[in-house]
Amino acid sequence: MVTNVTSFGRSGLYDWVVQRFTAVYLAIYFIGVLGFLALTPELNFATWSALFSATWMRIASLAALVAICAHAWIGLWTVATDYLTTDLLGGAATVIRIGFQSICVIVMFIYLVWGIQILWGV
């Protein structure tokens, strides 16, 4: 079986499932947050901070952040392996792609730690 060392789950089938589970969760989370914002006419600090300091919202938001990282890893891997290729970029393509993916992973880690700090700092 051909595997790719820079994909998320090292297996296309596993990535496929993770991509869909995280997609459904993120859809629910963002529709919920956008719905809350749209249906709260005069949003103030008290309501806003009460929402994000609730334990269930911390759990839901951290789960969303983890889901974003997994979903983005798979999506950006797909984009990188489709467009940052030797066909398009020549011999340096692999180095460029690994560099791009490394930056993406670092950004994901920053988002994750920063997000935890924001959520538990409320």
Next chain:
Amino acid sequence: MYSMHQETILPAQVTQAGIASVIKQIGGFTTDHPPKTRPLAPHGKIDSVNDKRPKNLDLSTIRFPLPAITSILHRISGVFIFAGVGVVLWLLNESLSSQDGFARTLQWLDMPLVKLLVWAIVAGLLYHLVAGIKHLVMDMGIGETLSGAQSGARLVLVVSIILIALAGVWLW
């Protein structure tokens, strides 16, 4: 798949095609092009150098049908909102930091360029969401035909344009 084709292969090609077929089957993947229609190199494998099938992977010379455009927009919006997560976290951090921070965030959001950026992120998110839902619907086997894919792509564009316009009205 190949066993069906092997019956009709000329005797001189039987051995080569048979070897190629076995190699492919062991390799575990199938192709729509049975070995008999493709040139074989002396070692019995498919000769990709002399394979005359047209192949064009140069995206800049391909005319994109509508489903291809919605697909590439799904990717572009995905990369864009990944960067946008940083902006959203920054706004979230500021808005939750304190009463003053919350007031500052509202001031930021009133600046035209910031508002435009937030709208762009929300627009990317809404498009990615709608196109993603279409993906899941197609995973269930709905709209997989050529005409189904085209009307699905049209539906994605129409619904997301309406939602993006509504988000603009809401923000301004």
